[in-house]
Amino acid sequence: VSAPILPGARLGMLGGGQLGRMFGLSARAMGYRFEVFAPEANPCAAAIADRHHRASFDDRDALAAFADSVDVITFEFENVPASSVEWLAEHKPVRPGARLLHATQHRVREKTSVRETGALTADFLAIREASDLARALEEVGTPAILKTATFGYDGKGQTRVRSADDAEAAWERIGRREAIWEALIPFEREISVVAARSATGEMAVYEPSDNHHVDHILDVSVAPSSLPDALRRRAQEVAKSLLEAWEVVGVLCVEFFVLEDGRLLVNEIAPRTHNSGHLTMDAAQCGQFEQQVRAICGLPLGSTALRGAGAMANLLGQEWETSSGAPNWSAALEHAVHLHLYDKGEARPGRKMGHLNASAPTPEAARECVLAARQALRS
Numbered sequence: 259v260s261a262p263i264l265p266g267a268r269l270g271m272l273g274g275g276q277l278g279r280m281f282g283l284s285a286r287a288m289g290y291r292f293e294v295f296a297p298e299a300n301p302c303a304a305a306i307a308d309r310h311h312r313a314s315f316d317d318r319d320a321l322a323a324f325a326d327s328v329d330v331i332t333f334e335f336e337n338v339p340a341s342s343v344e345w346l347a348e349h350k351p352v353r354p355g356a357r358l359l360h361a362t363q364h365r366v367r368e369k370t371s372v373r374e375t376g377a378l379t380a381d382f383l384a385i386r387e388a389s390d391l392a393r394a395l396e397e398v399g400t401p402a403i404l405k406t407a408t409f410g411y412d413g414k415g416q417t418r419v420r421s422a423d424d425a426e427a428a429w430e431r432i433g434r435r436e437a438i439w440e441a442l443i444p445f446e447r448e449i450s451v452v453a454a455r456s457a458t459g460e461m462a463v464y465e466p467s468d469n470h471h472v473d474h475i476l477d478v479s480v481a482p483s484s485l486p487d488a489l490r491r492r493a494q495e496v497a498k499s500l501l502e503a504w505e506v507v508g509v510l511c512v513e514f515f516v517l518e519d520g521r522l523l524v525n526e527i528a529p530r531t532h533n534s535g536h537l538t539m540d541a542a543q544c545g546q547f548e549q550q551v552r553a554i555c556g557l558p559l560g561s562t563a564l565r566g567a568g569a570m571a572n573l574l575g576q577e578w579e580t581s582s583g584a585p586n587w588s589a590a591l592e593h594a595v596h597l598h599l600y601d602k603g604e605a606r607p608g609r610k611m612g613h614l615n616a617s618a619p620t621p622e623a624a625r626e627c628v629l630a631a632r633q634a635l636r637s
């Protein structure tokens with residue numbers, strides 16, 4: 259095990275979105291320097307960075323300058339080319355490594371490697387050519403969800419397949435790209451678990467959160483989940499076994515479907531902090547972004563214990579569609595919430611602009627608090 263990377267060192271982030279920004283805020287709070295590598299002109303993480311390396315993710319000269327400048331590299335965006343990450347890893351530690359990134363960049367590889375650890379997933383089949391559709395109909399059947407194998411997020415690149423007649427048209431709808439055909443799961447609910455593993459092998463797992471989506475985008479998360487203890491512990495064990503199987507150094511998030519009969523199916527893995535973990539910023543002893551700093555720096559991990567319970571409500575661009583053109587911040591902040599805004603500029607519908615967090619003695623109270631505050635924004 260290498261020596262810890264101590265405050266004063268430079269932490270490098272691939273990707274300039276809100277997850278990078280909030281990591282950077284934690285890093286700076288702890289006395290680290292923070293550098294962002296992202297192709298955009300003004301990504302929201304760069305506003306709080308010491309330096310913005312503005313270049314494309316496959317620009318080797320720019321990657322070399324970035325690697326020279328920082329002490330350790332992490333990412334907030336899983337679609338950084340794996341070849342760039344492998345190349346960077348020859349110059350500076352990249353945590354988590356190319357292995358986890360490679361698995362999570364492709365839905366077929368992801369589900370295959372999850373199954374190899376013994377965890378369950380929905381039945382699936384890879385779709386590469388038209389003839390695979392017939393096989394999928396036979397082996398997995400309908401109703402199903404067809405998702406592009408790569409680059410999907412917030413429900414983008416996926417479509418329902420209602421019946422056999424719809425198979426061809428469904429593939430057409432997602433551009434006849436390489437895809438995964440998944441059985442549609444009649445889940446009772448969706449939960450997720452954020453977990454960290456340090457360079458020393460130490461692990462820390464947060465309480466599972468109950469997640470509610472609207473139009474395929476996360477809307478509200480509440481933790482701890484109201485599931486029975488045994489089920490919550492089982493979800494945490496799955497997250498730990500994935501951290502160990504992939505020798506992750508950093509943070510990951512496991513999204514699950516919970517079935518009526520208590521089975522847990524892994525839906526998706528994020529090789530980084532996650533939107534459903536934002537509530538830990540204000541409700542846990544150590545939030546997920548500070549945890550990510552600690553994990554990649556080889557420091558002792560922080561406590562994941564919640565101060566009672568926590569909730570998070572997302573603020574999407576449509577919140578700006580008010581008569582005054584801006585949300586009513588003062589009204590929202592009458593409630594016991596913490597406001598997190600990402601300084602993204604233009605508020606397009608569906609764009610994640612910020613979130614509200616609350617902690618309270620019970621999950622219900624925390625949820626009511628963020629919902630009431632968000633409602634007040636609209637007044």
Ligand SMILES: Nc1ncnc2c1ncn2[C@@H]1O[C@H](COP(=O)(O)OP(=O)(O)O)[C@@H](O)[C@H]1O
Nearest residue numbers: 380403410411412413414440441442443471526
């Ligand atoms: N096999 C499935 N059965 C039922 N619902 C699904 C299935 N796959 C995805 N969904 C729904 O769509 C949402 C988004 O899918 P997901 O695979 O997590 O992609 P992403 O979050 O990258 O858009 C899930 O949170 C869930 O609500």
Ligand SMILES: [Mg+2]
Nearest residue numbers: 412513525526
């Ligand atoms: Mg998802």
